[in-house]
Amino acid sequence: MDAPPDPSRELLKKLLPSLSGSSKPKTWRPKGSENVSPETNRALIRLAKGLRIARKARRLTQAQLAMRAGISRKTVIALESGAGSPSLAAFAEVMTVLNPDLLATLCDFVESDQTTRALLEMRLPAAVRVQKRFVELPSR
Numbered sequence: 001m002d003a004p005p006d007p008s009r010e011l012l013k014k015l016l017p018s019l020s021g022s023s024k025p026k027t028w029r030p031k032g033s034e035n036v037s038p039e040t041n042r043a044l045i046r047l048a049k050g051l052r053i054a055r056k057a058r059r060l061t062q063a064q065l066a067m068r069a070g071i072s073r074k075t076v077i078a079l080e081s082g083a084g085s086p087s088l089a090a091f092a093e094v095m096t097v098l099n100p101d102l103l104a105t106l107c108d109f110v111e112s113d114q115t116t117r118a119l120l121e122m123r124l125p126a127a128v129r130v131q132k133r134f135v136e137l138p139s140r
Helices: 007-015 038-057 062-069 073-081 088-098 100-111 114-122
Strands: none
Touching (some): 062 088, 088 100
């Protein structure tokens, strides 16, 4: 004879679908990166891990790195978690503290992009600006 189902167990199954074994595991995404592609998410996580490793290799605490970069400790935490919300300026400041040559290399890489150079050489026409038309309302 089967025992009647335990109501508390049934409630837990509804609240925690992982107990039922039917749900798929979710991929971890850093807070603030919900609207990025999977490729960008992976790159953010790689950058975050790299920043953390570089900081620890220099025996810096998050607070020390934040002080040297002129940003808050929360921003350092966000950068090291791979969150997509810290500013590019904060990232550049941290890179400058950890390795100024690496930031310069990154800038050189972006500036030497072959696609950008090819597009600039084609001298594409500038975007055409549409003039706004104003309609005069009749006076009362």
